[in-house]
Amino acid sequence: MTDSPLLTIRDLYVEGRAGEDWLPIIKGIDLTLHRGEVLGLIGESGAGKSTLGLAAMGFARDGCRISRGEIRFDGIDLRTTSERAKRKLRGRRIAYVAQSAAASFNPAHKLIDQYAEAPLLHGVMAREQARHDAIELYDKMRLPNPQEIGFRYPHQVSGGQLQRAMTAMAMACRPDLIIFDEPTTALDVTTQIEVLAAIRDIVRQFGTAAIYITHDLAVVAQMADRIKILLRGEQVEEADTRTMLAAPREDYTKSLWAVRSFARAEQPAATDDPIISVRGVTAAYGKTTVLQDVSFDIHAGRTVAVVGESGSGKSTAARVITGLLPPVAGEILLDGTALPPDYRARTRDQLRQCQMIYQMADTALNPKLTLREIIGRPAEMYLGLHGRALRDRVRALLEMIELEPDSYIDRLPSELSGGQKQRIGIARALAADPRLIICDEVTSALDQIVQEGILRLLDKLQSELGLAYMFITHDLATVRAIADDVVVMKQGRIVEQGTKAQVFAPPHAPYTDLLLSSVPEMDPDWLSNLLKARSV
Amino acid sequence: MHAVLIMIAQRLALGALTLIVVSIVIFSATELLPGDLASAILGQSATPETLAALRAQLGLNDPAPVRYWAWLTGALQGDFGVSLATRRPIADMIEQRLGNTLFLALYAAALAVPLALVLGILAALWRNSIFDRVANAGALSAISFPEFFIAYILVLWLAQTGYFPSMVRLTPVTSFPDKLYMSFLPALTLTLVVTAHMMRMTRAAIINLMAQPYIEMARLKGASPLRIVLRHALPNALAPIINVIALNLAYLITGVVVVEVVFVYPGLGQLMVDSVAKRDIAVVQAIALIFASAYVLLNLTADVLSTLTNPRLMKRG
Numbered sequence: 001m002t003d004s005p006l007l008t009i010r011d012l013y014v015e016g017r018a019g020e021d022w023l024p025i026i027k028g029i030d031l032t033l034h035r036g037e038v039l040g041l042i043g044e045s046g047a048g049k050s051t052l053g054l055a056a057m058g059f060a061r062d063g064c065r066i067s068r069g070e071i072r073f074d075g076i077d078l079r080t081t082s083e084r085a086k087r088k089l090r091g092r093r094i095a096y097v098a099q100s101a102a103a104s105f106n107p108a109h110k111l112i113d114q115y116a117e118a119p120l121l122h123g124v125m126a127r128e129q130a131r132h133d134a135i136e137l138y139d140k141m142r143l144p145n146p147q148e149i150g151f152r153y154p155h156q157v158s159g160g161q162l163q164r165a166m167t168a169m170a171m172a173c174r175p176d177l178i179i180f181d182e183p184t185t186a187l188d189v190t191t192q193i194e195v196l197a198a199i200r201d202i203v204r205q206f207g208t209a210a211i212y213i214t215h216d217l218a219v220v221a222q223m224a225d226r227i228k229i230l231l232r233g234e235q236v237e238e239a240d241t242r243t244m245l246a247a248p249r250e251d252y253t254k255s256l257w258a259v260r261s262f263a264r265a266e267q268p269a270a271t272d273d274p275i276i277s278v279r280g281v282t283a284a285y286g287k288t289t290v291l292q293d294v295s296f297d298i299h300a301g302r303t304v305a306v307v308g309e310s311g312s313g314k315s316t317a318a319r320v321i322t323g324l325l326p327p328v329a330g331e332i333l334l335d336g337t338a339l340p341p342d343y344r345a346r347t348r349d350q351l352r353q354c355q356m357i358y359q360m361a362d363t364a365l366n367p368k369l370t371l372r373e374i375i376g377r378p379a380e381m382y383l384g385l386h387g388r389a390l391r392d393r394v395r396a397l398l399e400m401i402e403l404e405p406d407s408y409i410d411r412l413p414s415e416l417s418g419g420q421k422q423r424i425g426i427a428r429a430l431a432a433d434p435r436l437i438i439c440d441e442v443t444s445a446l447d448q449i450v451q452e453g454i455l456r457l458l459d460k461l462q463s464e465l466g467l468a469y470m471f472i473t474h475d476l477a478t479v480r481a482i483a484d485d486v487v488v489m490k491q492g493r494i495v496e497q498g499t500k501a502q503v504f505a506p507p508h509a510p511y512t513d514l515l516l517s518s519v520p521e522m523d524p525d526w527l528s529n530l531l532k533a534r535s536v
Numbered sequence: 537m538h539a540v541l542i543m544i545a546q547r548l549a550l551g552a553l554t555l556i557v558v559s560i561v562i563f564s565a566t567e568l569l570p571g572d573l574a575s576a577i578l579g580q581s582a583t584p585e586t587l588a589a590l591r592a593q594l595g596l597n598d599p600a601p602v603r604y605w606a607w608l609t610g611a612l613q614g615d616f617g618v619s620l621a622t623r624r625p626i627a628d629m630i631e632q633r634l635g636n637t638l639f640l641a642l643y644a645a646a647l648a649v650p651l652a653l654v655l656g657i658l659a660a661l662w663r664n665s666i667f668d669r670v671a672n673a674g675a676l677s678a679i680s681f682p683e684f685f686i687a688y689i690l691v692l693w694l695a696q697t698g699y700f701p702s703m704v705r706l707t708p709v710t711s712f713p714d715k716l717y718m719s720f721l722p723a724l725t726l727t728l729v730v731t732a733h734m735m736r737m738t739r740a741a742i743i744n745l746m747a748q749p750y751i752e753m754a755r756l757k758g759a760s761p762l763r764i765v766l767r768h769a770l771p772n773a774l775a776p777i778i779n780v781i782a783l784n785l786a787y788l789i790t791g792v793v794v795v796e797v798v799f800v801y802p803g804l805g806q807l808m809v810d811s812v813a814k815r816d817i818a819v820v821q822a823i824a825l826i827f828a829s830a831y832v833l834l835n836l837t838a839d840v841l842s843t844l845t846n847p848r849l850m851k852r853g
Contacts, residue, residue, distance in 0.1 A: 054756075057756060059755070059756060061752070062747070087758040087759075087760065088758060089758070090755070090756050090757060090758035091756065091757035091758035091759075092758060095756075095757075096753070096756040096757075098749055098752075098753060100749060103748070103749040103750065104749040104750050104752070104753045105750060105753075106750040106753075106754070106768050106771075106772070107750070107772060107847065107848060108768075108771035108772050108845075108846075108847060109767075109771070117754075117757060117759070118757045118758065121757070121758055121759060121763075122758060153847040153848070155847070155848045
């Protein structure tokens with residue numbers, strides 16, 4: 001690379017407003033990107049990845065400001081140039097692909113009109129030409145039915161397809177640089193592969209430079225030529241992909257690798273009677289059947305992982321067990337006796353035995369209540385605890401989830417981090433003294449390191465209290481780490497179930513095989529090899 | 537489109553049901569008043585014999601449901617009965633007044649709605665600027681003063697100085713430009729009263745959307761601020777705006793009593809006030825029913841329009 005770099009960032013500082021003060025988000029980052037090069041940007045949430053990506057477009061979100069440093073794109077100083085000049089660059093020469101395509105497409109306009117917006121705005125193409133071009137790129141991005149899909153509204157198209165349509169949209173003006181901000185994080189593994197392959201192809205084909213932001217190392221290994229690791233707004237290290245994977249220098253980088261090492265000890269197949277038995281359950285929302293003849297058991301002290309893509313019926317199964325959705329057919333047995341299908345008909349003691357933890361700890365906790373009230377309420381309602389007994393119980397629960405009672409008991413959820421909120425979710429479930437806890441994607445919204453902590457905590461509680469878990473997830477790495485038994489679901493049916501060893505050892509059902517092989521691996525050649533293998 | 541037709545049919549049925557309930561309420565309310573029509577008509581001169589005779593003549597001895605049914609079926613055919621005070625058919629009295637009221641409402645709406653939308657959009661575009669603050673403060677002051685106060689201020693400034701008439705004398709032969717000229721002050725008063733509400737809703741609905749990821753996306757595609765507001769925010773903000781407009785239009789038809797009185801405007805509001813003073817209950821009933829229908833119809837229209845602006849409701853699946 002002898003030509004002058006496409007993008008150089010020198011000693012960049014970005015600040016965010018916190019009340020009266022400005023707190024630093026990016027603290028003195030340097031970045032160099034050459035034409036046609038893909039740079040991977042890795043870090044936990046809050047590391048400043050997105051802020052840095054946007055700063056590369058000379059853009060700061062409302063409430064943020066670029067306070068110091070230099071951003072130079074192809075010789076243009078983005079810090080001093082006018083807003084109008086920057087508008088001419090955006091969409092035309094630098095494009096952006098957002099994390100959630102579903103939220104980043106305007107719900108009021110058709111996909112193809114949103115595609116054509118930038119080319120028309122920047123005078124690159126006429127409308128007819130832009131539409132023509134859109135269809136061609138939709139085809140290149142391997143969208144089904146490229147002739148027709150652009151004429152739909154965003155809500156009529158699936159998440160994976162929207163993400164590809166958004167990448168096509170970013171390509172519309174054939175920019176020199178694209179910022180990909182976690183483009184596959186919200187997708188299922190099987191969909192992720194398709195999107196990754198399509199993005200990589202098109203970036204290579206047009207020789208576009210890219211900054212690829214993600215928290216998933218295995219993903220970035222497939223996409224990037226070089227990797228830069230961020231921690232709290234500062235650079236940890238930067239190296240080309242293979243070097244970084246083979247020989248990380250910094251401890252923090254090594255700890256990112258280590259996360260995947262947690263694994264629960266193998267347990268022999270269960271021999272005792274199950275706590276909960278799901279027997280031939282069929283369930284429907286209105287006329288749409290979402291579960292078809294589903295049966296599985298959950299034993300004390302064991303974790304059943306229910307795996308599948310979104311729409312496979314995992315969460316519906318949990319709703320049937322808890323009685324939120326009475327099934328059309330089949331029944332739920334608790335210790336061998338059938339539970340009333342509707343939770344309103346169940347006794348308080350039956351309800352107590354099965355508790356839930358939710359994916360979004362943020363929205364699952366009442367923001368107006370203190371932790372004492374949040375955790376105390378189920379203890380009071382189910383166990384009839386009052387006064388001193390109640391207070392001791394809450395304190396004991398906080399200790400169990402490794403939060404210091406004195407400093408936490410009177411806090412509000414807003415004063416906690418994401419991982420701590422999820423711990424409160426766990427304590428609230430434990431407060432009822434349940435035998436089964438249903439964990440619905442409880443780690444999906446968390447960073448890997450925080451995830452690790454939650455998984456270890458759940459594991460510890462399980463061995464101390466003999467709890468049973470039903471662990472709903474789409475993340476097979478998590479399944480490998482914590483499951484005893486695995487149930488693989490697809491479109492409302494169970495395609496395979498058994499102990500972890502049985503399900504993960506070949507031969508698999510074809511769908512299990514597809515799921516397993518779709519989990520990205522650290523090997524930078526993994527995606528290429530996989531695509532080659534699948535095309536044969 | 538099929539789903540939309542079904543929805544419109546459902547809303548129409550619901551609207552009709554609402555009107556029936558309202559008509560029952562109106563009818564029963566007048567039933568509850570002390571005395572009855574006969575004693576109201578005869579007043580001081582009533583003797584037991586004349587009262588009994590009049591009651592028989594008016595059909596007041598029939599049970600309430602029978603009289604309600606007769607009243608309702610008549611009203612549906614445009615026959616509201618006969619005024620107790622003037623002995624003229626109520627429909628004739630109302631017809632011209634209703635036309636005048638609708639004229640004034642449309643006139644004020646034609647001024648207020650575009651004004652409110654433009655001000656609201658500009659305030660959203662330049663939010664927290666001087667313009668935004670002045671527009672907000674101005675709109676709030678206008679809405680805070682009582683209508684009659686605004687009306688008298690306008691009379692003081694624009695009528696006493698001889699620019700516009702302070703009294704509106706409409707006859708069937710008044711030409712359209714003359715009508716516009718004569719009704720300008722009441723229309724302006726109403727505009728000042730209703731603009732603030734619509735403007736602030738437009739501003740709020742747009743600003744509410746400015747934190748959406750698709751707005752950021754539009755900015756990152758290089759769209760100008762005006763384009764972002766008009767093309768990316770406004771289409772998604774239409775539903776609440778339409779609803780507030782409908783509510784204000786309904787107010788323009790039904791809530792203008794004070795303004796009509798100040799400017800001696802021959803509208804329905806005036807007629808209602810006069811009829812209440814004369815205890816002409818039959819006329820009050822008829823006008824109340826018309827006002828209720830205006831509310832129901834306008835809200836129905838707003839519902840349908842806001843559905844039409846939302847592709848998520850229009851095109852499912």
